[in-house]
Structures are given as C-alpha cells and as structure tokens.
Amino acid sequence: MEKAINDATYWREFDNNALSHSMAHYLMAINALRDDLGYARTTDVAEMLSVSRGAASMALSQLKKRGWVAEDPHRFLLLTNHGKQITNSIEHNYVILSKFFERVLHVDEPTAAADACKIEHLMSMETGQRLLWLMRYLLSDEELAVRVRERMKGFRERCDPIQGSVCPICGGEDECLASESEAGRES
Amino acid sequence: MEKAINDATYWREFDNNALSHSMAHYLMAINALRDDLGYARTTDVAEMLSVSRGAASMALSQLKKRGWVAEDPHRFLLLTNHGKQITNSIEHNYVILSKFFERVLHVDEPTAAADACKIEHLMSMETGQRLLWLMRYLLSDEELAVRVRERMKGFRERCDPIQGSVCPICGGEDECLASESEAGRES
DNA sequence: AATTTTTGTTCAGCAAGGTAAACAACGAAG
DNA sequence: CTTCGTTGTTTACCTTGCTGAACAAAAATT
Structure with a gap:
C-alpha cells in the first residue's frame, strides 16, 4: 500500500540524510579549490562559501572526524577516497x-x-x-x-492538451493543468 | 556567465527557502486531517507527524504568526487562504x-x-x-x-549507448555512464 | 461534585549551523 | 629581534527544530 505524504518514515528522513546541504558544499569547495588553485585552506573554503573562518573551521573538523577530509603533508585540505566518492x-x-x-x-x-x-x-x-x-x-x-x-x-x-491524454496527477481529462494555475507562489 | 556550484547566492538559498521542510509538513498535516477527520487539533497533527505535542504547538504558533494557519470557531486548526495556496x-x-x-x-x-x-x-x-x-x-x-x-x-x-548520442554531462561519447558506476553510495 | 484523562502550552536541554570577537601561532618585513 | 598581517581555532551567542517534563485548563468519568 502507498504511504501517506506525511508518513513519519519518509518525512523525517530529510534531517537524517547522510550528508547535510552545507556539508556537501564544504566538500565540493575543497574539490573546486584543489582544481583551481592546486590547494585548499580553511580560509579559502570559507571565502568560497561566504561563511566565517570560524564556521568553516568547525565544519571541516566535523568532516575530518567523519573521515571524509584530511590534510596533506603541507597541511592543505584534502578529500579522502571516501570523501571524494x-x-x-x-x-x-x-x-x-x-x-x-x-x-x-x-x-x-x-x-x-x-x-x-x-x-x-x-x-x-x-x-x-x-x-x-x-x-x-x-x-x-x-x-x-x-x-x-x-x-x-x-x-x-x-500548452495544448494532448489528444487522448489523461492527466497523470488527477486522472482527469485536462482540467488539472488549468486548475493548477490558481496555485500561486507565496511571498 | 554560468555561476559556480558553490556560488553563495545559490547554495545558501537552501536555508533561506520561504518554507522549511518541517513547516511544509505541518501545513500538509492540517490539510490531510481536515480531509480525513473533518477537523485538526494540535494533538492530531503531532501524532500524524510523530513529533511531541510541544513541538507541534510551537511550530503551529509560528505558522499562525505568519498568517498561514488560523483557528475556526470551535478552536480547530484551519488553513488560511494563503496557507491553503x-x-x-x-x-x-x-x-x-x-x-x-x-x-x-x-x-x-x-x-x-x-x-x-x-x-x-x-x-x-x-x-x-x-x-x-x-x-x-x-x-x-x-x-x-x-x-x-x-x-x-x-x-x-x-542500458545501451544510443547511436550518435553525446553524453549531456561530460560531452563525451558514452564514457560517462560507465565511469559513473564507480561513484558508489556512502555509508 | 470530585476525580481522572486529554489537550495545549511552556520550559530546559540538545544538535546543527551560522556570526562576531578574542586569541594563538606562523611568516614576512622592517 | 620586533612588529605586523595572515591563518586557524576557540568562545559566547543566535536560530531552527526536536525531546521530555511540568503544568494549567478543559472534558469526560465516576
């Protein structure tokens, strides 16, 4: 049977996601910087993401703890194999x-x-x-x-109705596209 | 010009999103409950979302403050027109x-x-x-x-390569689908 | 009417993810 | 050698969103 849109096993997976949005961007910033400059330091990451050095420092230490980020001999930031994947x-x-x-x-x-x-x-x-x-x-x-x-x-x-098409959402006969233009975007 | 993946004007919109994931589900829960039961109370919302009544109470008062949720004469929860949209x-x-x-x-x-x-x-x-x-x-x-x-x-x-197809990602000639199977999912 | 249950709110605490400011440490330049 | 600028870390604090416990008010039971 189909689970409801608010089923707790689904809707709370959002926060339980393996990787948060911000962590993902810290990883990608290291990657981009190593491509662009050949190295990546905490300050560079902070600047690229427009966050404070403090925030970057703490986030990166988290990523190091998880084994996704390390430092090379010159103390530059480095993605581990797992982090790279x-x-x-x-x-x-x-x-x-x-x-x-x-x-x-x-x-x-x-x-x-x-x-x-x-x-x-x-x-x-x-x-x-x-x-x-x-x-x-x-x-x-x-x-x-x-x-x-x-x-x-x-x-x-x-935006023409297709002959013989059934709206994949409401199952109806073309009303759906029309009725939906009511649903405006909020402020 | 194309903005980088880490451009701050993009990546931080995630948190600035008009509506958070959890707030969206509080709204949908009210909607679903009114359809199912004909009414919606704080406790019903909490139970549907599997959160504590305290969490629901605070979230709902936020939504009331923003003008998306109100109460009907019987003190049952109600979506405003804006909230409904x-x-x-x-x-x-x-x-x-x-x-x-x-x-x-x-x-x-x-x-x-x-x-x-x-x-x-x-x-x-x-x-x-x-x-x-x-x-x-x-x-x-x-x-x-x-x-x-x-x-x-x-x-x-x-999963066959299409004749004359260029990979829309790497621009190359079919290597992309293959090379990508390396990128496994993390733990 | 008195008691118990349900309901809704509030409060302290925790985690993630930010800021701003203080501070230590290193490296270059006078 | 001292001073200054950059770098990295730490600290105190804010916000969102949860939990669990305490508590008041309303409903239902006895």
Whole structure:
C-alpha cells in the first residue's frame, strides 16, 4: 500500500540524510579549490562559501572526524577516497539535474541552477541514474528523440492538451493543468 | 556567465527557502486531517507527524504568526487562504515528482516517494510546471509518446549507448555512464 | 461534585549551523 | 629581534527544530 505524504518514515528522513546541504558544499569547495588553485585552506573554503573562518573551521573538523577530509603533508585540505566518492556523486547529481532542467525542460539557467543546487544532495543515486538515462535518450540524435523534441516545443508553447491524454496527477481529462494555475507562489 | 556550484547566492538559498521542510509538513498535516477527520487539533497533527505535542504547538504558533494557519470557531486548526495556496503548491510538486519518478523513470515506489518528499518544497513552481508538461506528454496516448516509451524500455534494460548520442554531462561519447558506476553510495 | 484523562502550552536541554570577537601561532618585513 | 598581517581555532551567542517534563485548563468519568 502507498504511504501517506506525511508518513513519519519518509518525512523525517530529510534531517537524517547522510550528508547535510552545507556539508556537501564544504566538500565540493575543497574539490573546486584543489582544481583551481592546486590547494585548499580553511580560509579559502570559507571565502568560497561566504561563511566565517570560524564556521568553516568547525565544519571541516566535523568532516575530518567523519573521515571524509584530511590534510596533506603541507597541511592543505584534502578529500579522502571516501570523501571524494561522496563529492563526486553529489556533483554528478547536480550536473544531471541542472542540465535536465535547462536542456530538456527549458527552464531558465538561474532557476535551473538554484533548483539543482537545493536538490543535488537529496536525490538518490537510483533516481539520478534513471534521470540521466532519460536525458541521454531525449537529447540523442535518434530520429524518434528528434521528433519528440520538435513535438514538445509546440506543446510547451501552446500548452495544448494532448489528444487522448489523461492527466497523470488527477486522472482527469485536462482540467488539472488549468486548475493548477490558481496555485500561486507565496511571498 | 554560468555561476559556480558553490556560488553563495545559490547554495545558501537552501536555508533561506520561504518554507522549511518541517513547516511544509505541518501545513500538509492540517490539510490531510481536515480531509480525513473533518477537523485538526494540535494533538492530531503531532501524532500524524510523530513529533511531541510541544513541538507541534510551537511550530503551529509560528505558522499562525505568519498568517498561514488560523483557528475556526470551535478552536480547530484551519488553513488560511494563503496557507491553503502554499500547501496546494507543495502537494502538487510532491505528486508531480513522485509520479514522474515512478511512471516515467520507473523508480521503485518507496524510493520515488522518499525522493519526492525531500524535494517537494524545494523545486520551483516553474520547474514543477514544466516537469508536468513533460510527464503529460510522455505518458499520453500520442503515437510518438507510445513509441518513445517502448524504445526507452529497451534502453533502460540494456542500458545501451544510443547511436550518435553525446553524453549531456561530460560531452563525451558514452564514457560517462560507465565511469559513473564507480561513484558508489556512502555509508 | 470530585476525580481522572486529554489537550495545549511552556520550559530546559540538545544538535546543527551560522556570526562576531578574542586569541594563538606562523611568516614576512622592517 | 620586533612588529605586523595572515591563518586557524576557540568562545559566547543566535536560530531552527526536536525531546521530555511540568503544568494549567478543559472534558469526560465516576
């Protein structure tokens, strides 16, 4: 049976997530800095993330304690193998999401980036993998994919009801898209 | 120009989000209880979310202060119009996401629900709307969509590289899907 | 009417994640 | 050698969101 949207086994997994949003960005900052500068220090991480050195210091000591971050002989920050794996998977999710939003859904770049950034560490690898499959297919040169893109272009522009389509949400016959425009965004 | 993944204007929006994950679920709990029981009290909300009555009491007083929750003449909890709008949009996002994961990506139900639950309040309405468009199209009876579903079934099963396809992530020629299986999930 | 239960609120405490300020330690420059 | 700037850590404090315990008020029972 399907669990309710408020089922406690689901809704509280949010906080129990293996890696918090901020921790993910500390890891990615180390990665980016080592690529850009060849090294990463606490101060550099703090500056990149626009947090105080104190906050960075404490967060990084947490990550060291968990075995995801270490220091090289020159006392520069370093991702451990485990840390590198985690970082890669999150960056991977970010790229999949942002490119999917931009190239498949044609969401504008800033919105795509913002949405992907919030979601990257929450989407399971399972879902990310399958989203990548879909995107690879829809963006391929395969004749069918090309025709779908063309067809979807018109669909998006006119937002026209598809013949014989049943709304995947309400199960109804096209009312859903219309009724939903009422639901505005809050302040 | 494209902003970096760690750009502070993006990564810290996570905490500045208009509505936190837990607040969203307090709102949805009220909604669900009024549908199920015809009323909603603090204790009912607490029980549905598996939190203490104290936590629910404090969270709800926050939501009242923000004007999203009120009390009816019988002192039962009530969503204001504004609160109702917000709740609807989040529930809408949840349904879009979970159905997209299940029916388009064929993710198993528990994973789809867990992922959707974490993301529902973070995905913009813009992106959600477009995702709905895509899903409506891909699940429609239109001849092209049917053929795509059939084609994707084989694609998923064999995970075969598509002829002439360029990996939307690395830009390369099919190495990306392979190299990515290294990136395991952490503990 | 008196007692017990349920309900809702408040309070102290904890954890995550920030800030600002104080401070130690190192390295370069006078 | 001393002084100054940078670096990294620590400390006190804030906010969100939870727990558990104490407590008041309302409902239900006896």
